[in-house]
Amino acid sequence: MTEVRHNWTQDEIAEIYHSPLLDLVYRAATIHRENKDYSEVQISSLISIKTGGCPEDCAYCPQAARYNTGVDVHAIMPKEQVLAAAQKAKNGGASRLCMGAAWREVRDNRDFDKVIEMVQAVNSLDMEVCCTLGMLTESQAQRLADAGLYAYNHNLDTSEDDYKRIITTRTYDDRLQTLEHVRKAKISVCSGGIIGLGETEADRISMLKTLSNLPKHPESVPINALVPVKGTPLADQPRVSVWEMVRMIATARIVMPKTVVRLSAGRTEMTTLEQAFCFMAGANSIFAGEKLLTTPNPSFDDDMAMFELLGLTPRKAFKNGRPNIPKELKEMSINEVI
Template sequence: MKERTLLRNDWTREEIEQIYNLPLLELVYKAATVHREWHNPEEVQMSTLLSIKTGGCPEDCSYCGQAARYHTNIKVQALLPTEKVIEHAKNAKEGGSSRFCMAAAWREVRNNRDFDRVIDMVKGVNELGMEVCCTLGMLTEEQAIRLQEAGLYAYNHNLDTSEQYYEEIISTRTFDNRINTINNVRKAGITVCSGGIIGLGETHGDRISMLLTLATMLKHPESVPINALARVKGTPLENNEKTDTWEMIRMIATARIIMPSSMVRLSAGRIEMTDFEQGWCFMAGANSIFTGERETLLVTPNPGVSEDLQLLKTLGLKPMVKEKSNVLKNEI
């Protein structure tokens, strides 16, 4: 049996740039080869994302319709009742999802009753046997430990873009704030979910820089979401051009090659992709998607469960059945 491509954390910018700029078909071939060395190419992890607290965020992320300062059609919603969240998680599990992610539009976690309720939600979803993930904004090490003790499996905190371009997109926090939260999550023994968004107006160099930051972490993020900008009316980036799917495929393939053990998630932007385009993304090494009924997801549209199951069936793929204990969580 052919040996796996080695895991590396010492990538140079030049090496990643060389991979990124390969002719597209050669790049996809190399990525598909690496994917088969590390993963079952017939399986796709289905993850469900639920907004447990929507809108009213004090941040100024240029892409986000949940920022309070932008006038969008997004309705502000207080933190959902714990029982309702658990019900959504049960429905997600029945629909084939093995991971349930809860998102709150907060700048940072505060030690208050709302955080206590999130802890209860984490415990409840964990008891269902699902991988439970949260994305709640900035996090201290103590808060991360508390989440880990409640059973949190993963924490999402995307880099969004390169360190150099970051301040063009967000001014209310710094790139280092993002890195600090990821480090706090690691110290607490929680797996990391971190990727970025393309289509923000960044250069190819910015994309390479973002991938370099992820691929040179002491441990690669266990999950790497690649998002295409979802253009939300009322935000500063609403008039950006639609992200070219070939650019998404190039990003996914490069991420797969340089972070072979990670789950690479085809995230935002799928609603604007054809089945053919999504098929290319899976060929390039994507093996995870966000799914769920449209009304239960975040504030941008997404295909529904039945559509996704049909797509997987058409492509000869199947939902991943994933036991948490099988993932090398204790290697952190």
């Protein structure tokens, strides 16, 4: 079995990343097949529970208040609407629901209380619950854990050196500190990045180095291709090629062999054949459903047809065990949490 390492060097990862493409994919596919469930793909659904009006200046994001992108600002979604979306996602084959809010950081207020209630409610559907809400304190992370949160997404986006070009309203250390708080609360960590921001290949390699050298590898690493949005500073960025995505996925698979690597934003531009290459290279998770927060995404029906063609099977929820949540919460019925 492949050794799980936390001491990768920039040069070692660069050598992997720049190896001949077919050799790279073969190596990644071999490592992926050391796991007997290599054909199993986790299906997640991502919904925006609070849209737009974010004070951050992330250069790629249509939800930043300072950019004119045509995204309407919506207050936090009612719990009943979240539950309906979760049930629809589950019916479509998703085992995880990720709820995103356009916040810089979580604040201890009524909106956070509502998120806690949503986490409890979605848990009652027997789905893994993930949140991406911005920066978290230790106590907030623990509160989410106590409510039964399974995973928390907080992407690094790019390398530490490139970060200030993309975001100035928070630091790279802020990102890493939130990941520490999530890990300390024993919540599964989901953290990856975006390619196509105008970064160098060295930046991509450096980001993978940071992720792979964390004390524990993230359980999930999303690899996103930038979807340029009119009105953002990166609106005119050229789209990345599928081969760049394949290189990133394959390299991530090799340096983090046990991690779930998610083929995320950018799938609408890919053919089934191109997505198949990504699965061959080690991707074993996708987002399904018509939207990723505010950007288009393939439908559940399209994805199920692709799974059937490629011989892929959806991964069941809680494969790695349920979070340690209070017994009384586990025993609550859906009627009690509504």
